[in-house]
Amino acid sequence: MHLLFVADPIASFKTHKDTTYTMMREATRRGHAITVCEPRHLRWQSGQQVMAQVRDIALTGDEKAWFTESAPRDAALADFDAVLMRKDPPFDAEFIYATHLLEQAEREGARVINKPAALRNHPEKLAVMEFPRFVGPTLVTRSPDDVKRFHAEHGDIVLKPLDGMGGMGIFRVGPDGLNLGSITETLNHHGATTFMVQKFLPEITAGDKRIILIDGEPAPFVLARIPQGSEVRGNLAAGGKGVAQPITEADRATARAIGAVLAPRGLLLIGLDIIGTKVTEINVTSPTGFREILDQTGCDVPGMFVDAVERAGR
Incomplete structure (x- = not known):
């Protein structure tokens, strides 16, 4: 198989813990060819297929200088056996745009994993x-009054942005409510942004x-x-x-x-x-x-x- 990974810049990978790297390593072990690009390299023009500026890479077996790469070339996404979308959050407008380009590539015959429409329709938070039966007390809002009521009911809460990753922007507010107003303003940008609040789980x-x-x-x-x-x-x-x-x-x-x-x-x-x-x-x-x-x-x-x-x- 020939696999295209759409990911963050591979030079930034921390190979000692990077999941995408382990996927590439296993695919290479099986004899599959690996090509990479970033979402910014995707493009579509009327009358043409979705294309990307890609680089073919080979793994060296050394986890420091772990790959060699070809010169950039243009390729149609539909020409690969599978396209693996592995761009890290944030789940922002650029991510949404990338899923639309990938969905068009699907219409042209590309097999994209995970499916672009499903990525778009299932934001992380x-x-x-x-699945409410599996979820603890949770609130999605931009209203400070909603947050105050939720805090009064549950006492110990966690607040987090909807587009973060790796624990970024997560706050805990205990029963004393200290800084609840300030944290709410930080996360909702004075009423402009929706965020999530959950009961703290000990x-x-x-x-x-x-x-x-x-x-x-x-x-x-x-x-x-x-x-x-x-x-x-x-x-x-x-x-x-x-x-x-x-x-x-x-x-x-x-x-x-x-x-x-x-x-x-x-x-x-x-x-x-x-x-x-x-x-x-x-x-x-x-x-x-x-x-x-x-x-x-x-x-x-x-x-x-x-x-x-x-x-x-x-």
């Missing part, structure tokens, strides 16, 4: 609204569990991201410690129920976040955690994913 001390779903089926191990020190965020980018552990039967059941709904929509890869027993986010843009699970347990999540890509590409 808001996708939980479809089970976070045991970790924010990342469950990897591939074609609707959860991997047998999860990555529990455990906050360190006084930090309330378990995100690895915020200093959390990633500990791989076997999936519980309760989490497996939750993951399968959600996967059964979302996988048929074209979401081949999902990163489901659970604290305690409550789903907090459904990540579909560029879920991570492959490398940590593989290194700590030997569970070949990259292999499971490339198996699914191969099946989808047939």
Whole structure:
């Protein structure tokens, strides 16, 4: 197969933990060809197919100088066996525009993973609204009065932007309500921006569990991201410690129920976040955690994913 990865600049990858790198490494091990581009390299012109300025890469086996690359060339997305959209959030207007270009490429015959319309229709934070029975108390609003009422009801809350990643912009406000007004103004930009508020889940001390779903089926191990020190965020980018552990039967059941709904929509890869027993986010843009699970347990999540890509590409 010939795979095109649409991703952030690959020179910025931290190969010791990067999931996209593990996908490329496994694909290369199987003899598949790897080509890359960034969303900014996509283009469409009337009378032509969706094109991109791409570079063919070869992996060296050295995780520092880990790739060599060809000179840039133009290629039609429909000419690849699969196009893997792996651009990190934020889920902003440029991301939306990229999904429209990728959707046009689908109409021309390209096979895009995850499906562009599904990426667009399932923003990370808001996708939980479809599954209220699995979600703890949650509010989506831009109203300071709504936030005050939610805080009065639940006492200890977490506030976060809808377009963040890696724990960016997350605040916790305890029963004293200290700085609630200021934090609300910061997140809603004085009423201009919608954001999310959730009841604080004390089970976070045991970790924010990342469950990897591939074609609707959860991997047998999860990555529990455990906050360190006084930090309330378990995100690895915020200093959390990633500990791989076997999936519980309760989490497996939750993951399968959600996967059964979302996988048929074209979401081949999902990163489901659970604290305690409550789903907090459904990540579909560029879920991570492959490398940590593989290194700590030997569970070949990259292999499971490339198996699914191969099946989808047939």
